[in-house]
Amino acid sequence: MSAWRVSLYVLPVLALTAADARPHHAFSPVYDEKQLITVAGVVTEFRFVNPHAMLLMDVTDETGKAAPWVVEFAGRLNLSEFGWTAGSITPGERVTVTGNPTHTGSQRMFFRKLVRADGTELLPGNAQRLDAIDEQRRRRARERDQQK
Amino acid sequence: MTLVSVRRSRPGLLVLMLLTCTPAAADAQAPSSRLEGMWSDPPTTPEGLFCFFACTDAGLARLNGLLDDPANDARPFQELQAEAKGYEREYIRSLLTPAALKRYPFDPADDPGFLRCEPWGVARQIFAPHQIEIRQRGADRIELRYGEWDGRRTIDMDGRPRPANQGPTAMGHSVGRWDGETLVVDTSAVAANIIMLPDLQAMGEHSDQMRIVERYMRSKDADTLLLTATLEDPRTLREPLVLKKIWRWAPEQQITPYEDCERPAEFKKGARP
Numbered sequence: 001m002s003a004w005r006v007s008l009y010v011l012p013v014l015a016l017t018a019a020d021a022r023p024h025h026a027f028s029p030v031y032d033e034k035q036l037i038t039v040a041g042v043v044t045e046f047r048f049v050n051p052h053a054m055l056l057m058d059v060t061d062e063t064g065k066a067a068p069w070v071v072e073f074a075g076r077l078n079l080s081e082f083g084w085t086a087g088s089i090t091p092g093e094r095v096t097v098t099g100n101p102t103h104t105g106s107q108r109m110f111f112r113k114l115v116r117a118d119g120t121e122l123l124p125g126n127a128q129r130l131d132a133i134d135e136q137r138r139r140r141a142r143e144r145d146q147q148k
Numbered sequence: 149m150t151l152v153s154v155r156r157s158r159p160g161l162l163v164l165m166l167l168t169c170t171p172a173a174a175d176a177q178a179p180s181s182r183l184e185g186m187w188s189d190p191p192t193t194p195e196g197l198f199c200f201f202a203c204t205d206a207g208l209a210r211l212n213g214l215l216d217d218p219a220n221d222a223r224p225f226q227e228l229q230a231e232a233k234g235y236e237r238e239y240i241r242s243l244l245t246p247a248a249l250k251r252y253p254f255d256p257a258d259d260p261g262f263l264r265c266e267p268w269g270v271a272r273q274i275f276a277p278h279q280i281e282i283r284q285r286g287a288d289r290i291e292l293r294y295g296e297w298d299g300r301r302t303i304d305m306d307g308r309p310r311p312a313n314q315g316p317t318a319m320g321h322s323v324g325r326w327d328g329e330t331l332v333v334d335t336s337a338v339a340a341n342i343i344m345l346p347d348l349q350a351m352g353e354h355s356d357q358m359r360i361v362e363r364y365m366r367s368k369d370a371d372t373l374l375l376t377a378t379l380e381d382p383r384t385l386r387e388p389l390v391l392k393k394i395w396r397w398a399p400e401q402q403i404t405p406y407e408d409c410e411r412p413a414e415f416k417k418g419a420r421p
Contacts, residue, residue, distance in 0.1 A: 026256030026348045029415035049408040051296075076404050077278040077295040081189050103416040129192045133225045136193075141221045 031100040031110040039069055039109070040096040048086035050075040055089060055111070057097070070108045071097050074124065082125035089114070089122070179326045180284045182366045186402070187373045187395035188279045188295070195394065198229055201347035202275040202377075202391040207236030237350045240389065244345075244352065248384040254351040257417040259342060265409035267297040269318045269341030271354055274362060274377060275393055279403050282364075290324060290331070298406040303333050310337055316356040331364040343379075346391055349420075355383035371397050 027033065041059035053073035058066040073079060079088075089095070094117045099109030114122040190196030195203075198211050211232035214220050220228060237253075244252055260266035268276065279295030288306035293299070303324040310321040320338035324331060338358045345352040358381040365374045373395040380388045 025259050025262040026351075028419040029257035029262065029417065030412055032419075047408070050404060050406040051409050075406075077406075080401070080404070081278070102414060103419065104414050106414060126197075129197060130224070130226050132192045133194055133197065137215070137221065137225060141218070144218070 027100070027110055030102055032103055033100050035101055036098055036112060037101045037109055038096060038098045040094070041066075041069060043089055043091050043093045043095055044068070045091055046086065046089040048076050048079070048084070048088070050077055053079060053084075055097070055114075057095065059107070067107055069097075071099060071111050071114075072108065073111045078125065082128065084122075084125075093117070178284075179329045179331070180282075180290060182329050182370075183282045183331055183364055183373065184284060186279060186281050186398050186400075188398035188401045189277065189396060190394040191372065191396050194225060194229075196396075197225075198232065199392055199394050200277055201344050202393050203346060204236055204239060204389075204391060206239040207232050207346070208392075210235040233347070233349070236346060240345045240350070243385055243387055243389050245382075245384055245386055248352055252345065252350070252352040253420070254342060254353060255417055256348070256351065257415050257419065259351065261297075261342075262412060262415075265411055267299060267318070269343075270301065270320050270322075270335060270338055271341060271343040271358055271360060271379070273297065273299045273301070273319070274360065274375075275344055275346075275391065279398070279401050280373075280395055281403060293403060295401075295403045296406075298403060303331075316340070320358075320360075327363070329365065331362075333360075333362040333364070335360045335362070343384075345389075352384065354379075354381050357381050357383050373397070 039057075039059045041057040043055060043057050045054075045056040047054040047056075052075050055071035055073065057069050057071065059069045060066045076084075096115045097109070097111065098113040098115075099111050102108050111124065116122075190200060194211060194215060195208060198208065211228065214223075214228040214232060241249065241252065256262065261268055267273075273294055273296070276294045276296035276299065279293075281291075281293040283291045283293070285291045285302070288304065290303040290305060292301040292303065299319075301319050301322055303322045305324045307323065307325070310323075314321060314337060316337050316339040318339055318341065320335045322333050322335040324333045326332070336359045338354070338356060338360070340354060340356045340358075342351050343354045343358075344350070358379065360380075361378045363376045365376075366372070367374060375393040375395075377391045377393070378388050379385065379391065
């Protein structure tokens with residue numbers, strides 16, 4: 001895998017795990033939830049289906065050779081809760097995707113973050129929920145401190 | 149329903165449910181009309197996320213204790229939730245029989261839903277994430293349809309007993325009745341299968357002796373659907389296990405086709421979440 005423009009790093013302790021994507025089964029048998037990798041390439045297909053949406057992309061290595069990668073998502077049932085549609089990712093788009101690698105190091109990952117060429121990002125819906133709750137907690141803590 | 153309301157109504161969600169549900173005589177509508185329609189993922193609240201699959205009062209109390217402690221203000225919710233879920237798993241472990249403990253937590257690589265795209269049995273389907281659609285079908289039946297696996301259950305409301313020749317099935321046999329505006333569903337004749345105890349990170353197995361009594365109530369503000377499910381299985385549980393779940397009123401949601409399940413091309417046994 002080292003020939004590909006892939007960066008591999010260990011997750012911070014509190015980073016999201018695949019479990020937080022609320023899938024219909026645990027992903028730990030396929031993906032290493034303690035690590036993240038990032039690849040860049042061009043989208044060839046986005047399948048907005050259940051139980052798991054799939055992104056197919058071509059990732060080019062340093063010699064110019066392209067190889068197909070698969071990015072697995074939570075399902076359409078889950079993603080549609082956050083406004084995703086079949087057009088959320090379009091073929092031909094250049095994207096950089098971060099996700100959990102497989103245990104075998106195959107050209108596949110579980111989605112954690114996608115960055116488009118213009119810098120806009122797509123994140124799992126549950127990350128938005130967690131951010132919203134931590135904001136609620138910060139607000140309540142401020143209110144409590146003001147009452148002292 | 150807010151975290152504050154949960155905190156003020158200790159010992160937990162059960163009390164909250166009882167306090168927030170409309171009295172039976174307060175509404176002239178048929179009881180089913182209060183529940184009918186589309187519900188989906190819970191509101192974005194600590195208890196909503198904590199009970200995304202299912203939760204216990206013990207787990208909720210632990211979570212609220214952590215959230216109430218100013219010393220935890222700087223700790224992310226995800227960390228507090230993980231700590232409370234760990235506590236909850238130990239609580240559930242204490243309820244399991246020695247036979248059930250041998251396979252708890254179940255290796256997710258052995259999950260037939262993962263290995264063979266086998267739809268869930270009722271004990272897992274009840275707590276499925278995402279959509280649940282409740283519809284009255286004729287005078288004597290209610291249908292529960294789930295987004296996950298496009299699972300469907302029929303609840304007989306006419307009091308007829310289970311046919312003597314009906315053996316255990318994946319969805320079992322469900323009979324229902326109204327207790328005021330609460331839908332009470334009693335399910336038995338369930339084939340042995342997998343159960344979330346209380347989520348995908350900690351699954352176990354149940355026997356064909358499993359009996360589940362579900363109580364569905366709509367909150368007074370009408371925004372949430374609350375489930376209290378009591379599970380009994382003498383081969384798995386030393387005493388009844390009570391699990392809770394919350395959905396949000398979601399008329400904008402729809403259940404989409406569930407037909408692209410692929411069996412895994414690669415996986416590793418023993419890799420715990």
